[in-house]
Each structure stands twice: as structure tokens, then as C-alpha cells.
Amino acid sequence: MTEETMDWVQKKSPNEPEFHQAVEEILESIEPVLERHPEYSHANIVERLIEPERVIMFRVPWVDDKGQVNVNRGYRVEFNSAIGPYKGGLRFHPSVNLSILKFLGFEQIFKNALTTTMIGGGKGGSDFDPKGKTDREVMSFCQSFMSELFRHIGASTDVPAGDIGVGGREIGYMFGQYKRLANRFEGVLTGKGLNWGGSLIRPEATGYGCVYFAEEMLKTQDKRLKGLKVLISGSGNVAQFAAEKALDRGARVLTFSDSDGFIYDEQGMDAEKIAYVMKLKNERRGRIREFVDQYPHAHYQATNPNAAHNPLWDIKADVALPCATQNEIVEADAINMMRNGVFCISEGANMPSTPKAIETFIEHKVHFGPGKAANAGGVACSALEMSQNSMRLSWSREEVDQRLHQIMINIHDNCQSTAKRFGHPGNLVMGANIAGFIKVANAMLDQGVV
Numbered sequence: 001m002t003e004e005t006m007d008w009v010q011k012k013s014p015n016e017p018e019f020h021q022a023v024e025e026i027l028e029s030i031e032p033v034l035e036r037h038p039e040y041s042h043a044n045i046v047e048r049l050i051e052p053e054r055v056i057m058f059r060v061p062w063v064d065d066k067g068q069v070n071v072n073r074g075y076r077v078e079f080n081s082a083i084g085p086y087k088g089g090l091r092f093h094p095s096v097n098l099s100i101l102k103f104l105g106f107e108q109i110f111k112n113a114l115t116t117t118m119i120g121g122g123k124g125g126s127d128f129d130p131k132g133k134t135d136r137e138v139m140s141f142c143q144s145f146m147s148e149l150f151r152h153i154g155a156s157t158d159v160p161a162g163d164i165g166v167g168g169r170e171i172g173y174m175f176g177q178y179k180r181l182a183n184r185f186e187g188v189l190t191g192k193g194l195n196w197g198g199s200l201i202r203p204e205a206t207g208y209g210c211v212y213f214a215e216e217m218l219k220t221q222d223k224r225l226k227g228l229k230v231l232i233s234g235s236g237n238v239a240q241f242a243a244e245k246a247l248d249r250g251a252r253v254l255t256f257s258d259s260d261g262f263i264y265d266e267q268g269m270d271a272e273k274i275a276y277v278m279k280l281k282n283e284r285r286g287r288i289r290e291f292v293d294q295y296p297h298a299h300y301q302a303t304n305p306n307a308a309h310n311p312l313w314d315i316k317a318d319v320a321l322p323c324a325t326q327n328e329i330v331e332a333d334a335i336n337m338m339r340n341g342v343f344c345i346s347e348g349a350n351m352p353s354t355p356k357a358i359e360t361f362i363e364h365k366v367h368f369g370p371g372k373a374a375n376a377g378g379v380a381c382s383a384l385e386m387s388q389n390s391m392r393l394s395w396s397r398e399e400v401d402q403r404l405h406q407i408m409i410n411i412h413d414n415c416q417s418t419a420k421r422f423g424h425p426g427n428l429v430m431g432a433n434i435a436g437f438i439k440v441a442n443a444m445l446d447q448g449v450v
Contacts, residue, residue, distance in 0.1 A: 002027040009050060016099035018326060022106045022351060023050055029433035032422045043449070045441045052105065054078040057098070058148045060126055062141040065134055074145050076124035078158055079105040082443035085156055086122030087112055087379060089163030092170065096127045103326070104163075104350055108379070110436030111372040114411045117383035122158055124149070130165050131285070142173035150178045155186040155389070161382050162191040164325065167237065167282070168203070187389025190382035194394075199385035201400040202378075207241025207348060208401070209377015209408045210321055210369075211249065214346035216412035217367035217428075226250030229268075229317040231342070233257045233310075234324035235281050235288045238348045238375070242321050243274050255312055257324060258288040261302040262312040265295065309333050316340045323348035331356035338364050347371035362427060373411050373432040380407045 002024070009023050027046070034041055056076040063069055075098065078086040088108040091101070101123045109121030126145060130138050153160060162171055171191045178188055185197075192198035201208070215225060228251050232239050235256040243253045252268035256277055265273065276294055280286045292300045303310055309332035313320065320342050322329055326349065329337075334357035337345070344367040347353065351371055353361070361368040381404055388394055395403075412428075418438075419431030 002031065005046060005050075008047070012051075013099075013102070016102060018099045018103035018351075019106065021355065022103040025355065025429070026106075026110070026433050026437065029430050030437050033434055033437060039445065040441050043445055045444055048444065049080060049109065049437075049440065050106070052077050052079045052102065053081060054152075055098070056124075056149075056152050060128065060141065060145045060148070062137075062144045064137050064140070072126050072128040072141070074124070074126045074148060075101050076149060076152055076158070076160070077101045077105040077122060078152075079121040079123070080109045080440060081120040082440050082447060083113060084118035084120045085154075086158035087119035087161070087382065088121060088123040089125075089161045090166045090170075090174075091123070091125035091163040092128045092130050092165030093125070094127055094129045096125045100326070101125060107350055107372050109440055110433060111376045112379055112383075113436040113439040114373055114414065114432060115376050115380040115383060115407055116410055117380060119159075119379070119383050119386075122160070123163075124160055125163065125166070128165075130170065135169065138170060139173045142170055143177040146174045146177040147181065149174075150181045153178075153188055154182075155188050155386070159187065159382070159386060160189055161379070162237075164236070167191075168193060187386050190385045192385070197385075197389050199381060199388055199400055200395065200397040201404060202381045202385055203237060204241040204244070205381030205404055206238045206375050206378030207243070207323065208245045209380065209404060210238065210242050210323070210346050210348035210374050211245040212377065212405050212408035213369045213374040213412055214319060214321070214344055214367075215249065216409055217344055217346065217369055220367075220416075224249075225319070228252070228319050229254055230319045230321060231255050231312065231315060231317045232321045232323055232348075233262070233312060233328060233352075234322075234349065235277055236323070238378075239321075239323040240274065240278050240281070242323055242348050243269055243277075244271075246319075246321070247271065247274065251319065254315060254317060256288055256291070257303070257312055259305070260287055261289060261300060262310075263288055263291045263298050263300050264312075264315060265291075265298040267297065309336060313337050314340060317342055319344045319346070321346055321348050322352035324352065325349055326351045327354050329353040329357045331360055333357060334360035338366070343367060345369065346374040348375050350375065358429060362429070365426065368428060369412075370429045370432050372436065373415050373428060376411055377404055377408055380404060
């Protein structure tokens, strides 16, 4: 069934390798489910899941500070609304194309289903690069982008959030334009400012959730994060708060990275160093190599994205939290990690490990938390923000964090129990894919052929 369906996908959506990769992983995982439940095949649930409900693509003209007119391409892929309004981030990055957004939106269906909240799957963005742009230029782009997107979204229809290249600044500009055009103040975007509808803990949620999930995996063998050495890739929002929570749990964080290279601090990060990285990346928008100017004892190494492996993953450690981007860990990296003692991987990014790397982790029977489970904290907290917006309430930091922590515990337990129920104990990839699929598939059966 998997081979036939993949042939259909590749013919229908050619030249979309990231999307094909995401679909194939799901298809391989759900074979035991389809054998037990022929009603899913009879209703053609799989093909209906693979095909997005709606794909929106549009041009985004904007004017830079020199008066030059620029044109980018905007997208929104509204994948599945069986269990709630479309929910998923907006990514602004030169690499953005339809394949990447379809892979992200497809993953989002199952991730959102795992959160136990009522949200469907979607994703969007643009090939616009906010790096090096002034605030005025970013505002110009965001307003133009939202001038088209606003007609396709809404608090009960589609609720975008941030992703790579889209933080509080971009969300603010887009929300302002939406409000102006739609003449409504509603929770149409998440990741908003705290003084106009945002939620406490939302910026921290993906990173915190990634660490909470790692803790749950370690608990199954009576282990704790305290005293463990942790490798983190990335230096954006997810990486920053994963490091903060890992430090809070007593771990020793050794690395941060960006697209140019990585820094390795054998002494480990403390609160001051993490605060420096936050200021460097969030305010100055600098490069991670500048860390060694402030802390000369640290080591910086430039990396080549086309190299056969990334030397960041060749450092002795116990835990790895990949928080950068898709397919950043290849098979050679996974082998190096196993050789250097890593026994727990919790994915903070979306699909950061290639299929061969995942096979390596599973063969070595290490703790492996796939992104659709381990990084679900961000979208879970977005759903909590939506709830607060609907009630016109604002919960305390402690209440939101407590709810987030419990959601991550529930996701882990659901993945673990589902994997065991379908004959793959300990395989959280299988558990996450199957649990997410069953919830969405049952909702689709209930709602008929729509």
C-alpha cells in the first residue's frame, strides 16, 4: 500500500522531496492501523489526508527604504480542518517553497492532533528574508503580505503563528494590518504581544516543551537531566528557551549554532551567556560567532551545509536537542552521536532528522522524540492563547506553564502507549504518527466525504 500511494503522491506532486519524505514516514507508520481498520481505506482517508483542503499562493509586492519595488511569493497551505480551524506557523525565509510548506502543514495535522486541543493543520509563509532588513522594510512587507492573506484566515477558520523568520515584530505588523482590513479585533494570530492578546509562556513554549518531553523519556529509565551534557543546534527562539529550561533542570548546555557555524563552550551555558545569545539574536540580529568575542574561552567552528556531516554532532554529550531546521541531522551525524554517548534526542525543530538518521536512533534503542511530538509545545501554547482570547482572559505564567507541562506529559504517554498497543514498544515515531492519524481519521469518518 505504501509503495502504491507514494507513486500516486510523486506523480500528483512532483519535485516536492520534503513533502514526499513526510508522507512516506506516515504511510510506513500507519500500515498496522489500516490492517486493523479497513473502514479507513474504504473511506479513502489516507489520500484525503495527503491532499490539502486548500492551497493559496499569491504575489507580495513591497517597497524598500531605497524606494525600490520588490516582489516575493506568499503561501498558505490549509491542510486539514477535521478537528478544528487550521493552525500552523508562517515562515519567512529564502528557502520557502511549496514542498517545504506542504511537508510542514502535513506534519502539523498530526502534531496538532497530539496536543489534545481542537486545532487542524496548516502552514504558510514567504521566500522573503527579514535578515538585514530595517523595521520599516519588514513592516512594508508584512502589511502587503497580510493584505492578501487576511481574506483567507480568521479566529474560527485559520489561525497562523510565527515560525522561522517570524517573531513578535512580524506578528505585530501583520496583526495590525489584519485588524485594519477586517475591522475586527480577534485572536486571528498567535504569538501576539502580551498587552494585546498574547499569552505568557508562548515565546518559551516550543523550547520548554522540547525539554519537558526529553524529561519524560528519561523518566522511563529513572534518569534525570541534572548533570547531563546537552547539545543544542540553532540559536533562535526554540534553541534559546530549550537552553534556558535545560539549565533550570541542572543540565550543562554546550552548544548553539546558526547557518554559518556553531559555538562550543565546554564550561556550559549559564543564565548570563543565554541572555547574551538572546540579545545577540533577538535585538542585534547578529551571528553566533560573535559569542566568542564576549566569551573568548569558547570555541567557534564554521560549518558547510553541503558537508557530509556536521561537527556539532561529533561532540561528546548525553542529550541532543536539534532546534534549527529540517534534515539537519544525517546518518553520519546520527552515527557520530551514538559513538559519542548521546542516548536521548528530543527534536525541537520540524523533521530535523533524515529517515536514515531516525533508523540509526531506533536501531540503537535510544530515547528518540520525533518533532511532531517533542516540539508540539509551541502550537499547544498557541491553542491556549486562542482559548484565552475567546474568553477575553489572561492566565498567569504559572498556570500556562503548568498546562503546557501536562500537555507534554500527555503527548509522551499517548505516544508510548500507542506504540506498545500496535506492537512497537518504545518507538515513539510509530506512536506519534499512529495516535495523531487515528484522531484525525475518526473525525473525518464522522463528518462524511467533505
